[in-house]
Amino acid sequence: MKLKTHKGLSKRIKISKGGKGKLRMGHINTSHLKTKQSAKKKRRKKGLTDMSKPDAKRLKVLLPYG
Secondary structure, eight states: OOOOOOHHHHTTEEEOSSSSOOEEEEOSSOSSOGGGSOHHHHHHTSSEEEOOHHHHHHHGGGOTTO
8 A cells, every 4th residue: 555645744844865865954933034133044044954863753754755
């Protein structure tokens, strides 16, 4: 029986291609209210970051073919 991918999660998380299969996600607090943040903080939040190991282990179940 085929497993279903959780489509909401698959749109928010990418799986790294380095062979390890780590989950990568966007930084938090980047969608709005950026005028309060310094330019340095906004630059650091560009791109993706690795997800913590306990969270990644819990969420990999929802992405069976990743």
